[in-house]
Amino acid sequence: MKYQILKAWKDVTEGKGKSLLVIFALALGLWGLGSVAVSWSVLSRDLKGNFLGTSPVHAIFTLKEKDDSILDTLKARGEIESAEFRDLKMLRVEVYPDSWIPLWLFGVGDFENMALAKIVSESGAHKPSRGSILIERDGLLISALTISSVASVRNGARNIEVPVEGIVFDPALPPATQDHFIYAYTDMETFSTLSGAESGKRLIVRFRDVNSRSEVEAAVAKLMADSGSGGIANSTVEVRPFLEHPHQWQLDMLLAIIGIIGLLAFLLSSILVGQVVAALVAKQIRQIGILKAIGGTRARIAGIFSVYLLFYALISGLIAIPLAISTGYAFSYFCAGILNFNILTTSLPAEVFALLIVSALVLPFLFAFPTLIKAGRVSVREALGETPFRHRTRVTGRVVVTALATALGVAIFSSGFNLRQSLSNFLTSTGDSMRYDIQVVLTKPVPESEFLEPFESISGIERIEAWTGGRGELQTSLAGTDDGIGIVALPLDSRVMAMKMAQGHWFESASDPEVVLNQAAVELFHQPIIGQTLSVGIAGVSRQMKLVGIAEEIDRPKIYINDAFYDRWANPAHLVNTLMITARDGEYQGVMALKKEIERAVKASSLSVLDVMSQAERVKIIADHLNIILIALLLLAFLVLSVSALGMASATSITVMERTREIGVLRAIGATPRKIIKIFLMEGMATSGAGLILGLILSWPLSLAASVLFGAIMFGEGVVLRYAFSPAGFWITIAATAVFGFLASRIPAGGAIGLSTREALAYE
Amino acid sequence: MKQAELVRLNEVSLTYGSNGTRCEALRKINLSIGSGEHLAIVGKSGSGKSSLLNMITGIDHPSEGEVIVDGTTVHTMKEGPLALWRGRMAGIVFQFFQLIPTITILQNILLPMEFVGVIPKKERRERALSLLEQTGIFDHARKLPSELSGGEQQRAAIARALANDPPLIVADEPTGNLDSANAEIVLGIFRGLVDAGKTVVVVTHERNLGKEYSRVVSLKDGMIVGDEWSRP
Numbered sequence: 001m002k003y004q005i006l007k008a009w010k011d012v013t014e015g016k017g018k019s020l021l022v023i024f025a026l027a028l029g030l031w032g033l034g035s036v037a038v039s040w041s042v043l044s045r046d047l048k049g050n051f052l053g054t055s056p057v058h059a060i061f062t063l064k065e066k067d068d069s070i071l072d073t074l075k076a077r078g079e080i081e082s083a084e085f086r087d088l089k090m091l092r093v094e095v096y097p098d099s100w101i102p103l104w105l106f107g108v109g110d111f112e113n114m115a116l117a118k119i120v121s122e123s124g125a126h127k128p129s130r131g132s133i134l135i136e137r138d139g140l141l142i143s144a145l146t147i148s149s150v151a152s153v154r155n156g157a158r159n160i161e162v163p164v165e166g167i168v169f170d171p172a173l174p175p176a177t178q179d180h181f182i183y184a185y186t187d188m189e190t191f192s193t194l195s196g197a198e199s200g201k202r203l204i205v206r207f208r209d210v211n212s213r214s215e216v217e218a219a220v221a222k223l224m225a226d227s228g229s230g231g232i233a234n235s236t237v238e239v240r241p242f243l244e245h246p247h248q249w250q251l252d253m254l255l256a257i258i259g260i261i262g263l264l265a266f267l268l269s270s271i272l273v274g275q276v277v278a279a280l281v282a283k284q285i286r287q288i289g290i291l292k293a294i295g296g297t298r299a300r301i302a303g304i305f306s307v308y309l310l311f312y313a314l315i316s317g318l319i320a321i322p323l324a325i326s327t328g329y330a331f332s333y334f335c336a337g338i339l340n341f342n343i344l345t346t347s348l349p350a351e352v353f354a355l356l357i358v359s360a361l362v363l364p365f366l367f368a369f370p371t372l373i374k375a376g377r378v379s380v381r382e383a384l385g386e387t388p389f390r391h392r393t394r395v396t397g398r399v400v401v402t403a404l405a406t407a408l409g410v411a412i413f414s415s416g417f418n419l420r421q422s423l424s425n426f427l428t429s430t431g432d433s434m435r436y437d438i439q440v441v442l443t444k445p446v447p448e449s450e451f452l453e454p455f456e457s458i459s460g461i462e463r464i465e466a467w468t469g470g471r472g473e474l475q476t477s478l479a480g481t482d483d484g485i486g487i488v489a490l491p492l493d494s495r496v497m498a499m500k501m502a503q504g505h506w507f508e509s510a511s512d513p514e515v516v517l518n519q520a521a522v523e524l525f526h527q528p529i530i531g532q533t534l535s536v537g538i539a540g541v542s543r544q545m546k547l548v549g550i551a552e553e554i555d556r557p558k559i560y561i562n563d564a565f566y567d568r569w570a571n572p573a574h575l576v577n578t579l580m581i582t583a584r585d586g587e588y589q590g591v592m593a594l595k596k597e598i599e600r601a602v603k604a605s606s607l608s609v610l611d612v613m614s615q616a617e618r619v620k621i622i623a624d625h626l627n628i629i630l631i632a633l634l635l636l637a638f639l640v641l642s643v644s645a646l647g648m649a650s651a652t653s654i655t656v657m658e659r660t661r662e663i664g665v666l667r668a669i670g671a672t673p674r675k676i677i678k679i680f681l682m683e684g685m686a687t688s689g690a691g692l693i694l695g696l697i698l699s700w701p702l703s704l705a706a707s708v709l710f711g712a713i714m715f716g717e718g719v720v721l722r723y724a725f726s727p728a729g730f731w732i733t734i735a736a737t738a739v740f741g742f743l744a745s746r747i748p749a750g751g752a753i754g755l756s757t758r759e760a761l762a763y764e
Numbered sequence: 765m766k767q768a769e770l771v772r773l774n775e776v777s778l779t780y781g782s783n784g785t786r787c788e789a790l791r792k793i794n795l796s797i798g799s800g801e802h803l804a805i806v807g808k809s810g811s812g813k814s815s816l817l818n819m820i821t822g823i824d825h826p827s828e829g830e831v832i833v834d835g836t837t838v839h840t841m842k843e844g845p846l847a848l849w850r851g852r853m854a855g856i857v858f859q860f861f862q863l864i865p866t867i868t869i870l871q872n873i874l875l876p877m878e879f880v881g882v883i884p885k886k887e888r889r890e891r892a893l894s895l896l897e898q899t900g901i902f903d904h905a906r907k908l909p910s911e912l913s914g915g916e917q918q919r920a921a922i923a924r925a926l927a928n929d930p931p932l933i934v935a936d937e938p939t940g941n942l943d944s945a946n947a948e949i950v951l952g953i954f955r956g957l958v959d960a961g962k963t964v965v966v967v968t969h970e971r972n973l974g975k976e977y978s979r980v981v982s983l984k985d986g987m988i989v990g991d992e993w994s995r996p
């Protein structure tokens with residue numbers, strides 16, 4: 001074996017340029033695969049790990065009457081694993097001067113012995129003293145609050161100054177940065193003082209031996225039906241999604257993106273490696289003939305190339321594996337930062353290492369396998385007397401593979417832009433669907449005239465509509481069905497509502513109850529069809545309503561109904577809690593100025609306001625939710641295009657290498673270096689052009705498929721994002737492919753003139 | 765005295781291509797080569813000389829007929845056993861030397877020994893050096909092929925062909941790429957091999973064939989058109 005190994009080693013070290021190209025291609029593929037594997041492993045375990053580490057609740061009961069003995073009663077029951085009081089009230093907090101956002105204030109029964117929905121102290125006090133609060137760490141990123149600062153909290157018409165004594169981490173909640181909330185924790189007495197609400201009425205419960213949401217629902221039903229369960233029987237209950245983080249969908253989306261695009265990038269680099277190895281073996285075809293002529297069997301020759309590949313595998317593995325671990329972790333930390341969870345995985349599982357090592361050692365053989373088989377089969381006569389026809393076939397094959405790889409890169413890159421356009425259109429349509437500028441929400445419904453009075457003197461207001469219920473999670477608690485789905489009751493002739501309909505139309509009948517669902521509600525009603533009559537529990541009575549439309553909306557599950565029917569069924573005094581305000585000056589600055597004026601009017605009034613939010617801010621919240629996905633999408637799409645450009649560069653390098661002697665002949669008969677470069681450049685650009693055209697054609701079905709997939713991941717099964725063509729993406733794709741195509745041809749073509757005419761003619 | 769038969773070709777034909785581009789490289793060749801012969805195969809370009817050589821070494825297989833070398837039916841052998849057989853039985857010398865460019869001359873000679881395994885491990889290095897001495901390039905043992913002149917490379921190729929001590933040496937225009945001085949050295953080596961009992965078959969364009977070779981076989985259009993014995 002000694003001289004066979006020696007030959008392989010010499011082949012690796014003698015042809016440094018070729019070897020570097022193979023190692024680079026292998027390392028690139030392995031790096032892509034490894035980064036995906038590492039980040040996949042870390043992210044999929046750690047978001048779950050963070051969330052489960054809090055001991056998440058299964059159900060939340062809100063008691064009608066305070067019952068001090070309820071905890072003992074519940075804890076004595078065999079099916080209850082744990083139960084605690086965890087009060088919750090939505091207030092407002094000033095995050096910057098004259099800038100207020102919702103504050104979720106939790107009242108904690110016992111900071112020392114939390115068994116459910118646990119929080120972790122990060123700095124400062126781990127238990128707030130009377131009259132002070134702890135802040136969830138993500139809130140620091142969207143406010144000026146910090147330890148020892150004093151938060152200005154507003155409860156209805158009251159302003160209260162509350163010291164911040166500590167920072168905690170609560171990985172079970174949606175990230176504050178995305179939802180634009182501040183989460184705060186205090187003891188139950190302070191909770192009562194700040195919120196004005198009675199504490200000890202909100203119970204969080206975790207059941208023993210339940211494995212699904214339906215099992216939790218069954219356990220809840222059983223508990224509520226049991227007369228021995230105290231005040232629970234008369235409480236309202238909310239069953240939480242079973243052991244699922246509120247933003248699990250975002251992570252699922254990210255994992256889907258890195259999984260799909262990472263694998264496609266890997267596929268491209270495998271084509272690249274296969275191509276480079278095939279070219280190297282082809283370059284050695286004469287040597288294969290010689291080896292066979294002097295007694296080398298097929299197995300021996302395969303052995304030499306195996307040693308050859310093993311060198312490449314080891315070197316590329318040594319480069320790519322540590323790099324993949326670093327970038328995999330870096331990406332994980334990036335996602336964890338945005339989704340507000342900690343990376344817990346300090347050492348990767350053995351199977352990830354095994355995957356990386358096996359990939360490093362096996363993949364080169366896998367990519368090169370067809371070539372090695374072909375090389376082993378070639379006869380001595382063929383190997384020693386290679387005909388021009390075979391050479392031409394090989395070159396044509398490489399051009400086709402390169403064009404296809406470029407097409408794949410272009411298709412993914414372009415689809416990334418189209419998908420981004422789809423999401424952007426979705427966002428714009430969400431913004432356009434609500435033709436209001438500012439929304440004012442109260443903590444509880446009041447008569448319409450009382451609500452309108454403080455704003456009557458503001459000249460910047462063009463129009464006001466009063467609604468019951470409204471958009472967002474906050475308002476679901478103010479107006480909802482008996483099953484906890486948010487109700488938005490608005491006038492039949494609303495002029496601020498123009499939602500884009502996925503199916504059907506907006507409600508229009510004044511005489512018959514009609515309902516419009518948003519996409520999230522469709523799932524809860526088990527995929528109903530337009531025209532179907534739905535039974536909806538409102539104020540304890542089942543109401544029959546005709547489903548007339550499904551609206552495109554990113555929001556909590558909501559149903560939209562004519563307020564005349566809602567008032568008749570559940571709101572006879574026509575109390576309202578939401579004002580939809582249109583500004584005279586609809587530009588951003590004008591709206592912001594009007595918002596400040598409204599905030600001043602609110603401050604001077606006795607209204608118990610939960611939130612004042614501009615539409616621009618609302619769109620920003622949704623945009624923040626999608627931003628991480630869009631960034632990841634474009635970065636990975638760019639990576640894919642870069643990999644395909646590298647494929648093009650390697651193909652041109654190989655062509656240059658193979659045609660060195662031809663270059664010598666061309667120079668001998670008078671071709672200038674510039675002319676030679678031009679030949680390779682034109683060939684490269686023609687391949688790029690073919691790949692570009694094919695890729696742009698391919699991007700259409702790919703974008704359609706991506707819209708279906710991402711719509712389903714983001715909004716649930718059956719919800720599709722509309723395909724959108726991105727003109728900017730189209731031109732960027734063309735420009736990027738042209739630039740990459742030029743560089744990928746020009747740089748290797750430069751190598752064609754590196755040798756002297758004599759060296760080029762003598763090249764073997 | 766007729767010597768023992770080493771190579772026998774019976775009714776060997778070789779056809780390339782399909783109906784439209786059909787090319788008959790060899791037509792019903794019958795040839796017997798005795799052990800110790802120094803045989804020249806001559807003919808114009810395209811007459812089938814190299815094809816005939818490829819039949820003997822198993823580099824190519826006949827479309828029809830039999831090729832038997834030292835009792836082995838070469839034309840029926842599979843690729844793996846054939847490569848090993850070739851390494852043991854037939855040393856091949858090419859016109860363009862065909863040395864492995866990335867390893868030294870000495871390593872080029874050791875490689876076939878490692879492939880075939882007939883020379884004991886301990887003796888390989890000594891044998892390789894001795895072959896280099898025999899061919900007059902001992903001092904170049906540690907050089908790469910590219911550092912040697914054409915004549916020296918061809919002598920290295922001959923040393924490699926002798927690595928496993930095969931009874932048959934075949935050479936395809938071994939001097940075609942050499943100047944007259946180097947050509948003479950190479951021919952001298954072949955003469956020495958014949959004197960040592962080897963069978964040497966050479967495809968050549970050389971003149972003065974009668975002086976150099978014991979037998980000259982002439983080919984034309986894939987057929988043997990002459991078979992002359994210069995020396996009994």
